[in-house]
Amino acid sequence: MSEVPDKTGGTNSTAVPYSISTIKAISEDPADIKTLSNLKKKLSIKDLARELNISATSVSFILNGKAREKRISEELVRKVELYAEKTGYKPNSLARSLRTGKSNIIVLMVENISNPFFANIARCIEDKAYRSGYKIIYCSTDNNAEKTRDLIRMYQDRHVDGYIITPPEGIEEEVNGLIAAGSPVVLFDRHLPGVKEDFVSINNEESTYTATKHLLDRGYRQVALITLNSLQSQMQDRLNGYERALKEMKLPRHIKELAYTADSSVLTRHITAFLKRHTELDAVIFSTNYLGVSGIKAINATGRRIPDELAVISFDDHDVFELNTPSITAIAQPIEEIAEKLITTLLGKLDGKNQAHKPQDIVLPALLLVRNSTGFKKAMTKKRVR
């Protein structure tokens, strides 16, 4: 470790910032080529059978634990198991899936895997599923119905065993198709009208109402909601919670709806423009974590101070909210529990025990993490002139 001046490969490529990228061939060590002898064709069940002078049928029965049931002799069982172990035989899962229709794979389709909320859900689910012998593969829908349709079709004919989905608008038909075809499905984050299926979410309406009330209780009167122009249920619910709180107090509503985009700088620009146009605001609620992050950048850009000049609450916790100065109050979804409910529900359906049970709507409570961004409103802030 002490003296490895040129570990990166032998060139003197001075890849300082802004320099051009360096491409070179790796030095080739002939001694390593032998590794290619690993190229022995993967062996099949027939190879095993031939080698042991028995039928493939017996091998299959034995390796699938049906030896007793099929009255295979103890002796043969031992022989096969030993040989399979020794050779490291693994059945070709494509072939197996083709025949059995099972794959031990669960697909997790989230809106965007690079959103920490979804990424963390994904990690939790993966851990739990792995322990039950299931593999998870994830993908991002981008809230794009067309892409999602494609993906569903692909997974469907690859015989995936189960689906956990945050559905974009407009794919009722495909999801119903999945369910009709007998595939276990659990939806989460947003409800899909027209689909009767197990569903996990937080109480979006209530928690947004609570958050809004929190601001109102602390004296703020011009509270904006910055949200997506989406008809998805969770967004509508958040909007409803916000509106209910303001209506109760007969206060004006300030709603800014933005189009979904993966480009955060677009969001920042739009939010900045909105804030500049609405100097009367004294508080703002962001309906997703990425709106919150872009929102903080926007607020910084306008020069307003949090919370004195503008109080802030965002949906979904995020490192940014915890570390910001001042720290940002957030409506935190219980990620562990959501993941737990999702995978438990799905595994339950996979076990096939609770056969024709009624779809359940599992609503978990969110947690309002009160932080510094929602201090109490200073009495009469007439100082702002401009």
Added chain:
Amino acid sequence: MSEVPDKTGGTNSTAVPYSISTIKAISEDPADIKTLSNLKKKLSIKDLARELNISATSVSFILNGKAREKRISEELVRKVELYAEKTGYKPNSLARSLRTGKSNIIVLMVENISNPFFANIARCIEDKAYRSGYKIIYCSTDNNAEKTRDLIRMYQDRHVDGYIITPPEGIEEEVNGLIAAGSPVVLFDRHLPGVKEDFVSINNEESTYTATKHLLDRGYRQVALITLNSLQSQMQDRLNGYERALKEMKLPRHIKELAYTADSSVLTRHITAFLKRHTELDAVIFSTNYLGVSGIKAINATGRRIPDELAVISFDDHDVFELNTPSITAIAQPIEEIAEKLITTLLGKLDGKNQAHKPQDIVLPALLLVRNSTGFKKAMTKKRVR
């Protein structure tokens, strides 16, 4: 939208924070049950053949664009294509993969999909691959060789077409096995000694050297490196860059190595302890973004002010670094370009054009984003007593 007081489902579940979770059955609308009639068995190539009174072979040839080559009459081609279109026939891709050994699937194995750096790489790659007709599935290795082995085996016998991998230590054998079996593989982020294969990374040694110099140039003299106790090449290179800079100036090194963990609070505690023990430090470099995030929490916990009492640089950019007060200088990896190089290289190998070409080492430059956390060292900060 105006009056939807009970959209979430009809219960009066007051899911205020801390309340118990609510579970209820969704109201069942008998009118919707008919949807189940979608349950028509998915139709196979034989169904098509039977319906059209021709052989499955012809159908297969036609739908795979081999009509001309196989001298199928124009008339039949039209008939089949029309019928396939009308019925929405999609070949079972399991069966197809089983026979052809191809799947149009690329797997992306990253250390941890919930790390924004990897999540963003994933998004970029997915976009680009999608346009070339490939599907991406991602998974997290957790830096766990055993898990990674499992995953590789699984994907291998599911006939995945290509692999993009951030390899954990100790899986040389499996990766070489993949390569020997003829699977296109591209590695990134960290080099795997003993594997000669295409590789994409930034110049870790150089960029860490540059970052360290940046601190030294600004007057800091007690610069620590907080890193992982990992032998992975990128970590070793970062360590080397740091050491080289300090050696040149004959300055003392302060290195803290932490064990990899997914639990950030563990990291925060360890870093806090380290910082408390080393009050002599005037700057610190974190070798990954999550160490940086945990590190900032730790610094806040110790009460030291950035940058006056402790200057900070972290590897990998992150929203937290941009938004922190003061903003944190970061060594930013060019995510777009990395993704671009990865997918281009892999697609190139999939096309099979550049057959037995020599493995390339593609080294991209990182960018030192200079921000407020590395202001100039105040002359003689003797004020600190304690």
Added chain:
DNA sequence: TTATTTTGCTAAACCGATTTATTCAAACCG
């Protein structure tokens, strides 16, 4: 006119498993 090619299409083999139906021998039964 016969031999050869070309055209248009298909039967059958194959991919690698699982599962059903069957065989053959030994044991059991009345």
Added chain:
DNA sequence: CGGTTTGAATAAATCGGTTTAGCAAAATAA
């Protein structure tokens, strides 16, 4: 002793495609 069970193993069908090899009729060549 003939007939039924049982035990142990297997041949063959199946999953749903792709690919190879081949066939019959039409077209061309000799």
